[in-house]
Amino acid sequence: MATVKITNLHKSYGSVEVLKGINLFIEDGGFLVLVGPSGCGKSTLLNTIAGLEEITSGEIEIGENSVAGLHPSKRNIAMVFQSYALYPNMTVSQNISFGMEMKGVKKPEREQAVNKVAETLQISELLNRKPGQLSGGQRQRVAMGRAIVREPEVFLFDEPLSNLDAKLRIDMRTEIKRLHKRLGSTIIYVTHDQIEAMTLATKIAVLKDGCIQQFDTPYEIYNNPNNMFVANFMGAPAMNLIEGRIAKNKKNIEFEMKNSKGETICLPIHGINDIEQYIDKTVICGIRPESINDLDPSLNKNSVEREVVVDVVEPAGSDTFAVVELGEKQIVARLNGNSKVLGGEKVKLTFDLSQTVFFDSETEDRIR
Known part of the structure; x- marks a missing residue:
């Protein structure tokens, strides 16, 4: 060869x-x-x-x-x-x-x-x-x-x-x-x-x-x-891409977005060196569907729990895909195949923040 x-x-x-x-x-x-x-x-x-x-x-x-x-x-x-x-x-x-x-x-x-x-x-x-x-x-x-x-x-x-x-x-x-x-x-x-x-x-x-x-x-x-x-x-379903703003609250840097009711949802950010350059600027947060799930958040120190509204549920055997509202758009969460979530209800889902990535909203390049 x-x-x-x-x-x-x-x-x-x-x-x-x-x-x-x-x-x-x-x-x-x-x-x-x-x-x-x-x-x-x-x-x-x-x-x-x-x-x-x-x-x-x-x-x-x-x-x-x-x-x-x-x-x-x-x-x-x-x-x-x-x-x-x-x-x-x-x-x-x-x-x-x-x-x-x-x-x-x-x-x-x-x-x-x-x-x-x-x-x-x-x-x-x-x-x-x-x-x-x-x-x-x-x-x-x-x-x-x-x-x-x-x-x-x-x-x-x-x-x-x-x-x-x-x-x-x-x-x-x-x-x-x-x-x-x-x-x-x-x-x-x-x-x-x-x-x-x-x-x-x-x-x-x-x-x-x-x-x-x-x-x-x-x-x-x-x-x-x-x-x-x-x-x-790359990926099926594709990575969720959510627009929001980088904010500094006290000592913490967070990704802020608003839902359709105007309520602010925040996700903490850790380990991204250049993210401070984007404080008060709009960026794109990327998170894979499998990083939004119904697992116990205490099992992963990098996880947080947030309440979302379920729109559509798609059973797929070993997995259940739920289309939920986060920020001002709908995203896909990959839940357990035995999940009992229903469309229209509010549920708490776990977000694995160690798997989030961020992109410059203008160049679309990764923020490292």
Whole structure:
């Protein structure tokens, strides 16, 4: 396997700049997920690494070698597409071995490689079938087998699970993660699904408008977002973003907001070095739904209890999501699945303040 290094990469189509100075480094055996909304440039970035798109400027290195301007066949990469791209008139075995056959690999060697890959992917019983006889998940396994048999330095996945139903997507996520662990391969994976990104990646790059908003581990992306875009994009449900004012009461610094009745609600702030610069200014407080819950506040010294009005309750099995009023907007709280809260009633909920983050309301950047 190999490292991948991308330095100051730009890609333009005429006067339209799609990638604006991308810098990334993927360690040998790493699993990088490129995530972002439609049109952010993630698929274009993947295609430049594959050699399917020419770059305007910058550098792409795989291992120790620059691949800028190199034909895709010379880059020692393998790509798995959203559409599977299987030959319908060939059997599964022939689809997997086709690339080896084109390179002149002898039949016994091809058969041995195909059998090994089929065993790894648990598709040995499908080798004599044609793609039309397979389910979506089986076709995706065949597409992965065709990539694996080449033993490339880097695997590229372009939204490979987006055509599958929800349950099969979860099963295939597990398969891909298991495969990565078994092969120790370097993988670059494009998706618009933040759950896929969080569960699969060793590193995530969040893109917006051709720029990287944050490049970090899933834990850091989720818990320590650089800006409001990352905070709002990563997570389902998304992070709650509440507008309010920073105030200093005696020795304490607090985040103040008003509810629809004009009553002031305050949350104490600790451990944010630059927050004093925002006293008497408007900021945005970010707090994840799971940090607003119905747990006993005495279990966590960083927790406070506040009364809120419940608007809508959404049971979801192991969790109950409650839409409640806090400040002048509605937010989502993640409660116990057995919670008995009802719409329209006042309840006391616990806020874990160790998990709150704050953003500048003008720049939308994180206040550290």
